Amino acid sequence: MRVAELFASVMGPGSPVRVTAYDGSAEGPPDAELGLRVRSPRALAYLASAPGTLGLARAYVAGDLEIDGELYPLLDAFSEITLHSIPAARRRQLARTLIGHRLRHRAPIPEVEYRPPRGRLHSKRRDAGAISHHYDVSNLFYSWVLGPSMAYTCAVYPNAEADLETAQWTKHELVARKLGLRPGMRLLDVGCGWGGMVMHAAAEHGVKSLGVTLSREQASWARAEIERRGLGELAEVRHLDYRDVAETGFDAVSSIGLTEHIGKAQLPAYFARLYGKLKPGGRLLNHCITQPTAHAPDGVDPFIDRYVFPDGQLHGVGTLVTEMNAQGFEVRHEENLREHYAKTLAAWCENLDKHWEEAVREVGDQRARVWKLYLAACRLGFELNNIQLHQVLGVKLGERAASGMPLRPDWGS
Incomplete structure (x- = not known):
């Protein structure tokens, strides 16, 4: 042949x-x-x-x-x-x-392929290495792909004509409204990335916000941006594992794109820990990529595992709701934003194409090719319903099961 x-x-x-x-x-x-x-x-x-x-x-x-x-x-x-x-x-x-x-013919494994270290899956040390592999690449490179918002999660498009920046602002505002953020509240944002939600909550809602990330590069960029915007009295980002946050008594917790890195066996401890960070009446908004059915395997595609999100696992939304409920949360709302993520990825693909030559110079041809393939393949995955994106809102009930929730959602469509 x-x-x-x-x-x-x-x-x-x-x-x-x-x-x-x-x-x-x-x-x-x-x-x-x-x-x-x-x-x-x-x-x-x-x-x-x-x-x-x-x-x-x-x-x-x-x-x-x-x-x-x-x-x-x-x-x-x-x-x-x-x-x-x-x-x-x-x-x-x-x-x-x-x-x-x-x-x-010798075919050496490309140098940018992740080689998992020895050690227990989802130990703090191994998680730190996996996160660093993907995120500690180049903040300049990420700025070309993600745009000024530096938001690396599904945007929410208010209409089909909206641009990426508008959609990312809308996503942060939707999370803020679902969490019921008001001036004087305290927010914990776990897996905060470059601090977009932290800065949005502080600037738009007067909320004292703490974000944590395992990426040193993300934390460095976010701290500089917080200072540049003059938000230092309200916003803080730490280079820290979410499991090591000492403070409690938060009014709200946001987790935007972290659950994919947790692993199924760790979900009970993950949701229990976030539950423990909240005061009674506090809300959790969990935003993550999910499997489309309960019977889909938890593992990610082998290419994604080796080159993009090492040790990543996806779960069905039913699993997430069950585990949140098992750890004490009353689940109040969920929605699937699958089509929004396809549009987000299309915008990132366009950004990468615009900066292709610069991207290759910045991160090398192999890593740039990884990104080109990954963004296009994931866009197709969301369009074909091979993967989904769900937001699930839960509340830690107060005295006499008081939820503090409105009778009907007040965060708009």
Whole structure:
């Protein structure tokens, strides 16, 4: 089997993608707008070593696979192996076909691939390493991708025409209103990133806000930005594990994009700890990526695990609601923002494309390729309902089960 034919067989019949290869072979429509170029035998060795998304990703990150045309529509055409694993029978067939390439051609694992250290999963030390791998890259690089808000979580679009900055402000305001923030309150934001929620609560609602993050680079940027905005009396960001926050008695806790890093076995302790940080009547807003069904596996795609969010785990919204309730929270509201995250990722893809040459100079070609692939694939994942984004609001009841909640939601649509 010639090389282009082999890759075309992986993509399946009727693919609109033109595959060309170093051996002169070609498959697919000659006038296709989308193309996949197999540049060297190492691409086959990568696919032999890991038949599926991980092998294809390694070949792309290393530069042995190249894309002609836009990446997102190619992934859409390639979605059955981009967002899922190749079926076991096909993997075995590929392994038999490719074993010679694996033996003859050395395919070193790209240097930007995460190599998990020894130690217990989700220990403080291991979590710190996983977070540093993804977030301690370059604040300048993140500013190009995320835009001025430096918000690295799903935005909320008030309408289809809204820009990314408006949508990120709207997201922070929605969280603030769901939490019922008012001047004089105290907010704890766990996994605070670059401090967007902390600064929003302080500037827009007069709330004394504490954020914590395991990323040293994020904390450094956030502290400088808090000072620049003159919010030092109300806002604070610490380089700290959320498990090590000593203060209690908060009026509200926000967790925006942290639960994905927690792990299923740690969920009871996670929600119990956040419950313990609240005063009676205090609210928790948990905002995180979720699995679309209760039966989906908790693990993330192998490419995402090795290159993007090491040790990450996703859970169904039912699991989150059950665990929150089990730890004492009364769950009052939840909503799925899946389409909003697809739009957010599309905006980040556009930002990266605009700054592509600068991004490559700043973080290197391999890491820039990781991001290009990850953002486009995740956009497709949300559009196809392979992943979702839920906000779940809970309250720690007060005396005689008083919730302090309005009779109907007062945070708008």
